[in-house]
Amino acid sequence: MTRGRIITLLTDFGLADAYVGIMKGVVLGITPEVTAVDISHLVPPQDVSSAAFLLLTAYRYFPEDAIHLAVVDPGVGTSRRAVALGTEHGLFVGPDNGIFSDVLLDQGAVENDGQLGPDVEAVELANESFRLHPVSSTFHGRDVFAPAAAHLARGVRLQQLGPRLESLRLLAVPAPVRRGGALEGAIRYIDRFGNAISNISRHDLPPEAWVEAGGRRFQGFSTSYQEGDLVAIMGSAGFLELAVRNGSAADVLGLRVGDPVTVRSG
Amino acid sequence: MTRGRIITLLTDFGLADAYVGIMKGVVLGITPEVTAVDISHLVPPQDVSSAAFLLLTAYRYFPEDAIHLAVVDPGVGTSRRAVALGTEHGLFVGPDNGIFSDVLLDQGAVENDGQLGPDVEAVELANESFRLHPVSSTFHGRDVFAPAAAHLARGVRLQQLGPRLESLRLLAVPAPVRRGGALEGAIRYIDRFGNAISNISRHDLPPEAWVEAGGRRFQGFSTSYQEGDLVAIMGSAGFLELAVRNGSAADVLGLRVGDPVTVRSG
Amino acid sequence: MTRGRIITLLTDFGLADAYVGIMKGVVLGITPEVTAVDISHLVPPQDVSSAAFLLLTAYRYFPEDAIHLAVVDPGVGTSRRAVALGTEHGLFVGPDNGIFSDVLLDQGAVENDGQLGPDVEAVELANESFRLHPVSSTFHGRDVFAPAAAHLARGVRLQQLGPRLESLRLLAVPAPVRRGGALEGAIRYIDRFGNAISNISRHDLPPEAWVEAGGRRFQGFSTSYQEGDLVAIMGSAGFLELAVRNGSAADVLGLRVGDPVTVRSG
Numbered sequence: 001m002t003r004g005r006i007i008t009l010l011t012d013f014g015l016a017d018a019y020v021g022i023m024k025g026v027v028l029g030i031t032p033e034v035t036a037v038d039i040s041h042l043v044p045p046q047d048v049s050s051a052a053f054l055l056l057t058a059y060r061y062f063p064e065d066a067i068h069l070a071v072v073d074p075g076v077g078t079s080r081r082a083v084a085l086g087t088e089h090g091l092f093v094g095p096d097n098g099i100f101s102d103v104l105l106d107q108g109a110v111e112n113d114g115q116l117g118p119d120v121e122a123v124e125l126a127n128e129s130f131r132l133h134p135v136s137s138t139f140h141g142r143d144v145f146a147p148a149a150a151h152l153a154r155g156v157r158l159q160q161l162g163p164r165l166e167s168l169r170l171l172a173v174p175a176p177v178r179r180g181g182a183l184e185g186a187i188r189y190i191d192r193f194g195n196a197i198s199n200i201s202r203h204d205l206p207p208e209a210w211v212e213a214g215g216r217r218f219q220g221f222s223t224s225y226q227e228g229d230l231v232a233i234m235g236s237a238g239f240l241e242l243a244v245r246n247g248s249a250a251d252v253l254g255l256r257v258g259d260p261v262t263v264r265s266g
Numbered sequence: 267m268t269r270g271r272i273i274t275l276l277t278d279f280g281l282a283d284a285y286v287g288i289m290k291g292v293v294l295g296i297t298p299e300v301t302a303v304d305i306s307h308l309v310p311p312q313d314v315s316s317a318a319f320l321l322l323t324a325y326r327y328f329p330e331d332a333i334h335l336a337v338v339d340p341g342v343g344t345s346r347r348a349v350a351l352g353t354e355h356g357l358f359v360g361p362d363n364g365i366f367s368d369v370l371l372d373q374g375a376v377e378n379d380g381q382l383g384p385d386v387e388a389v390e391l392a393n394e395s396f397r398l399h400p401v402s403s404t405f406h407g408r409d410v411f412a413p414a415a416a417h418l419a420r421g422v423r424l425q426q427l428g429p430r431l432e433s434l435r436l437l438a439v440p441a442p443v444r445r446g447g448a449l450e451g452a453i454r455y456i457d458r459f460g461n462a463i464s465n466i467s468r469h470d471l472p473p474e475a476w477v478e479a480g481g482r483r484f485q486g487f488s489t490s491y492q493e494g495d496l497v498a499i500m501g502s503a504g505f506l507e508l509a510v511r512n513g514s515a516a517d518v519l520g521l522r523v524g525d526p527v528t529v530r531s532g
Numbered sequence: 533m534t535r536g537r538i539i540t541l542l543t544d545f546g547l548a549d550a551y552v553g554i555m556k557g558v559v560l561g562i563t564p565e566v567t568a569v570d571i572s573h574l575v576p577p578q579d580v581s582s583a584a585f586l587l588l589t590a591y592r593y594f595p596e597d598a599i600h601l602a603v604v605d606p607g608v609g610t611s612r613r614a615v616a617l618g619t620e621h622g623l624f625v626g627p628d629n630g631i632f633s634d635v636l637l638d639q640g641a642v643e644n645d646g647q648l649g650p651d652v653e654a655v656e657l658a659n660e661s662f663r664l665h666p667v668s669s670t671f672h673g674r675d676v677f678a679p680a681a682a683h684l685a686r687g688v689r690l691q692q693l694g695p696r697l698e699s700l701r702l703l704a705v706p707a708p709v710r711r712g713g714a715l716e717g718a719i720r721y722i723d724r725f726g727n728a729i730s731n732i733s734r735h736d737l738p739p740e741a742w743v744e745a746g747g748r749r750f751q752g753f754s755t756s757y758q759e760g761d762l763v764a765i766m767g768s769a770g771f772l773e774l775a776v777r778n779g780s781a782a783d784v785l786g787l788r789v790g791d792p793v794t795v796r797s798g
Contacts, residue, residue, distance in 0.1 A: 016457075017306060021274060021306065136502040246577075284542075340758070403756055404757060405768030
């Protein structure tokens with residue numbers, strides 16, 4: 001017996017208003033056989049880059065047939081496209097504003113110019129049959145995206161939702177740069193604990209590396225938040241992060257998203 | 267195969283404490299065959315009017331047999347009645363303090379004095395068999411309302427829960443007033459994005475209307491939040507709202523719930 | 533037809549990041565036949581005592597076969613043990629840092645020195661087969677605890693998870709002390725409404741008692757938050773609490789966790 005497909009939800013709608021509950025009502029009205037899982041609804045308003053990062057850290061922990069509904073959509077009501085993607089690791093539904101950049105790059109499924117590779121299929125959500133009517137100009141999460149995800153969950157094929165797309169908009173996702181002997185990255189995300197997570201991945205790190213950030217130098221890498229007052233650590237998403245024992249590295253070091261993090265070796 | 271009935275939850279219990287989880291435990295202990303959907307638990311404490319508005323914006327997006335459990339209940343432990351309602355679009359369980367006003371008015375199911383029409387059935391939750399015991403004096407969400415909703419979900423009929431009621435308390439829900447050539451309404455709700463939502467509905471609007479609010483005049487209506495820095499727009503719940511592109515209209519205009527919004531035409 | 537076991541989640545991970553959603557993805561990937569229920573994810577960071585109290589107030593409202601996953605874990609990555617417990621009222625999975633103290637004491641299942649009684653079975657989560665690999669050093673909620681809970685939910689026996697433990701770490705849970713004619717307790721928790729909940733239980737109270745807290749004296753006990761501006765009331769979790777009508781007792785009285793509450797009688 002199956003519980004049906006998983007639909008994850010990631011938005012900037014917050015938890016005070018009814019918007020998220022309404023989307024779930026729409027989904028369950030189309031197909032009751034789904035399990036809805038919230039990724040986050042507290043993405044800072046209109047912050048597509050943070051949403052893209054959160055989705056990156058989460059999607060591989062869901063089954064391959066999960067449907068990830070991601071709606072951080074400052075362009076709602078404009079001509080930005082609504083899309084659905086089928087990849088080797090999950091389906092994705094949301095606006096074509098770069099919110100799926102990290103996931104596509106992580107899968108090696110997209111070129112830097114947004115051209116899609118052979119392992120991903122993308123369509124524009126143009127088929128009026130799979131929307132609520134009338135479609136509002138301000139809440140496509142309810143009227144366009146939730147219905148598309150629900151119809152996919154009940155077995156509608158991606159191709160039925162609309163015409164195929166060859167490319168998608170990508171975020172200018174910041175990537176670390178090698179300069180001389182150093183690797184220059186940046187803070188990508190700061191979590192609830194004040195851990196400052198960089199865009200420098202496990203694979204980028206030279207052996208014997210040390211880290212500079214927030215005007216401090218971190219010698220070596222710790223394996224626990226408790227190892228020192230202030231530690232550089234390989235975080236759970238596979239990125240170098242800076243942390244303070246039982247406190248906030250962001251506060252202590254004054255770090256914000258975009259601030260530089262440099263790794264040197266030797 | 268069905269996943270069972272939907273029970274939505276709307277409270278002012280917040281998300282830091284265990285109150286909401288406890289209510290779900292009670293529901294699932296009575297009937298595991300339900301899908302719980304959160305509408306919001308961040309209603310400002312004791313703000314029955316905001317809860318009534320959120321429920322209005324949400325309930326039509328759920329199946330008609332959904333059970334809506336709404337507990338913003340400053341009078342818990344006093345003589346205010348606990349009620350359950352059966353309507354043409356959903357069942358409702360909560361305190362008789364006006365929290366269902368908007369939903370009943372929206373369905374044309376109640377007179378302005380609270381007399382119920384023929385399309386709604388209401389009962390007082392008086393039957394001790396459908397409560398937890400002992401009933402606490404401070405948490406009827408757990409001891410009275412969640413059990414009632416769960417028993418309805420597993421097939422108990424409304425009439426079994428207690429004696430029939432002929433009328434309910436209504437909120438003094440503010441309605442727009444026509445004065446001269448103008449329609450005078452008010453801000454009813456401010457959402458996470460700072461969009462200021464009025465009580466003026468799509469159906470109230472004259473053609474060629476313009477709007478005054480927060481000391482500004484808005485000419486015409488926009489169809490996207492991106493159309494101007496400051497826009498009047500028909501929001502997703504069917505009410506006129508004021509919005510700021512990628513910002514908060516409430517902050518920019520200094521708008522608060524209750525502030526006037528005037529529509530003029532010609 | 534069953535919906536499968538309930539897994540509750542209690543963490544300090546917050547709701548802005550993806551951590552909670554990721555844990556649910558891991559659980560559902562191991563066994564789709566569970567119903568996940570959030571207790572709270574807004575426990576103050578690293579506040580094991582508040583988490584222990586919230587779990588105490590919640591666990592008896594869930595079925596006896598529910599699995600309670602509690603991850604407030606400042607020692608993640610250190611040598612603190614990961615454990616699972618089977619009790620007469622629920623299974624529990626989390627770090628061995630005292631987070632289950634209140635639940636075990638409430639069941640009379642543990643001595644004050646942490647020795648476990650005959651009605652509880654505890655194991656260390658040592659079996660590598662029931663973890664994600666590689667195990668990160670910072671997110672055992674994802675890699676150790678969620679998998680253990682999911683495997684228990686799908687029928688794995690407690691003993692399969694690792695070797696049996698004879699004792700657990702307990703919090704120094706503050707208990708009220710009798711001194712002369714008075715019972716001296718303390719504020720244990722402050723909820724969203726500002727209700728200040730003490731560690732003095734219904735069973736500790738003498739008849740005809742009165743209460744001192746925050747420099748005020750409360751004569752007798754109220755049965756509703758509406759009975760006075762400032763009331764002492766037996767709260768829904770069975771503990772004496774101080775409340776302000778439609779306001780915050782914590783703010784009005786300047787009460788914080790740990791502040792004294794004294795009950796006198798006669």
